[in-house]
Amino acid sequence: MLMMKSKNRINAISAVIFIFLFFSMPAFTLQVCAATNLDFDVSQANIEQITKDIVDYGPRSYFDSNESSRQQVSEFIRGIMEGYGLQTSFDEFYVGKPFDVTGRNVIGVKYGSNLKDQIVIISAHYDTRPLSPGADDDASGVAVMLEIARLFQNYSLNRTIYFIAFDGEEAGMRGSRNWMEKHEDLKGNIIAVVNVDMVAYGDNLSVSCLPQYSWLNNLFQASVESLNLTLNEERTRKTGLIYGDGGAFLNSYIPTIVIAESTINPYYHTEDDTIENANFSLAKDAAKIVAKSVYRLANPEDITPPEVKIEYPYPRHTYKYPYNSLIYNVSENSSIDVFIDGVSLGYIESGHPIFWAEGTHVIKIRAIDSMGNAGWDTVTFRINPKAYYSTQTWENGTAYTTIIAIILFLTFLATSIMMLKLKRKSKRK
Ligand SMILES: [Zn+2]
Numbered sequence: 204m205l206m207m208k209s210k211n212r213i214n215a216i217s218a219v220i221f222i223f224l225f226f227s228m229p230a231f232t233l234q235v236c237a238a239t240n241l242d243f244d245v246s247q248a249n250i251e252q253i254t255k256d257i258v259d260y261g262p263r264s265y266f267d268s269n270e271s272s273r274q275q276v277s278e279f280i281r282g283i284m285e286g287y288g289l290q291t292s293f294d295e296f297y298v299g300k301p302f303d304v305t306g307r308n309v310i311g312v313k314y315g316s317n318l319k320d321q322i323v324i325i326s327a328h329y330d331t332r333p334l335s336p337g338a339d340d341d342a343s344g345v346a347v348m349l350e351i352a353r354l355f356q357n358y359s360l361n362r363t364i365y366f367i368a369f370d371g372e373e374a375g376m377r378g379s380r381n382w383m384e385k386h387e388d389l390k391g392n393i394i395a396v397v398n399v400d401m402v403a404y405g406d407n408l409s410v411s412c413l414p415q416y417s418w419l420n421n422l423f424q425a426s427v428e429s430l431n432l433t434l435n436e437e438r439t440r441k442t443g444l445i446y447g448d449g450g451a452f453l454n455s456y457i458p459t460i461v462i463a464e465s466t467i468n469p470y471y472h473t474e475d476d477t478i479e480n481a482n483f484s485l486a487k488d489a490a491k492i493v494a495k496s497v498y499r500l501a502n503p504e505d506i507t508p509p510e511v512k513i514e515y516p517y518p519r520h521t522y523k524y525p526y527n528s529l530i531y532n533v534s535e536n537s538s539i540d541v542f543i544d545g546v547s548l549g550y551i552e553s554g555h556p557i558f559w560a561e562g563t564h565v566i567k568i569r570a571i572d573s574m575g576n577a578g579w580d581t582v583t584f585r586i587n588p589k590a591y592y593s594t595q596t597w598e599n600g601t602a603y604t605t606i607i608a609i610i611l612f613l614t615f616l617a618t619s620i621m622m623l624k625l626k627r628k629s630k631r632k
Pocket of ligand 1: 400
């Protein structure tokens with residue numbers, strides 16, 4: 204009896220423990236969720252110090268004959284990245300005409316865990332215009348990027364983050380274009396690029412982002428709201444995106460957002476782009492916004508990509524008439540990018556009529572959800588005005604091939620049997 208009682212007591216205790224653990228589960232889950240809601244303790248002093256240190260090396264331009272300042276700064280940046288626990292490397296490249304120099308991007312990687320192959324890039328450029336100290340353009344961006352590396356060092360992330368300090372932006376985005384050309388294989392792995400270029404002048408920040416990447420803009424706006432800051436949209440969609448390092452990624456259809464000051468800096472590209480003329484409180488805000496947005500993206504709440512189904516045109520059909528409506532369905536709220544024959548046309552809504560040229564065409568529709576998960580569908584069809592009907596299936600051709608194959612096989616079989624019979628007959632004789 205006594206034994207039984209103590210056994211019962213043990214059972215009761217384990218039941219209590221089980222119930223406790225069971226009900227505390229949601230609390231643990233909540234804590235993980237709360238982590239995505241955290242505000243990083245951004246150090247304005249660190250951003251200011253790094254900017255000052257970079258500026259102290261002097262102008263960093265291909266147009267100047269002296270290459271040593273660029274080399275020294277690249278080593279300085281790599282040293283800081285190492286200190287923040289990143290896996291660093293130099294990416295060297297020959298710049299080419301009219302500059303007979305070697306360029307050098309600085310890369311620092313923080314590897315993710317279960318979504319290691321999915322990459323988020325934070326980039327800025329460390330080179331300048333000739334004679335310009337480049338405090339705002341773009342030592343400030345490099346400093347913000349490095350500050351985020353410092354803030355992230357004690358957190359584990361699911362996706363991988365590349366921190367890249369590009370060289371040669373002022374000479375036609377040489378560094379970013381070279382890096383992208385060399386890493387074509389990573390194209391499909393890059394979830395998003397956040398380019399930080401000029402964030403230390405005036406009192407307001409802006410983002411530039413194409414409509415087909417609106418999910419990225421939404422992510423940033425959500426961070427800004429929760430931080431009680433403001434962020435203008437699309438200050439200069441053209442200049443901000445195309446003429447900066449973001450352009451190299453947009454060329455490869457990679458979702459890209461650029462964060463920059465809203466006011467045009469009158470000192471930029473001049474000798475007066477100095478520490479004294481920079482506003483580091485604005486750079487601090489930029490770091491807060493980027494840190495929060497990228498952290499959320501690196502630990503996505505959802506990893507299921509949207510399902511895309513192109514309803515019309517039908518796959519492998521020939522159409523007599525060149526006008527067709529593009530009709531598709533997407534399983535969840537997403538940003539849409541329509542590719543026709545390999546070229547992105549941006550967002551085109553379902554039902555939009557398209558007039559096609561004669562020949563074969565490929566439509567690909569890519570949908571990206573709020574956490575950067577991409578799904579797509581592809582359809583190949585043909586426009587042939589000489590077709591008998593308005594639509595014909597290519598499969599007809601395949602059917603004939605199958606019938607011919609069956610006939611050939613049966614003939615082969617019949618011949619073999621006959622040969623066998625003839626052989627047996629001759630043996631009997
Ligand atoms: Zn710049």
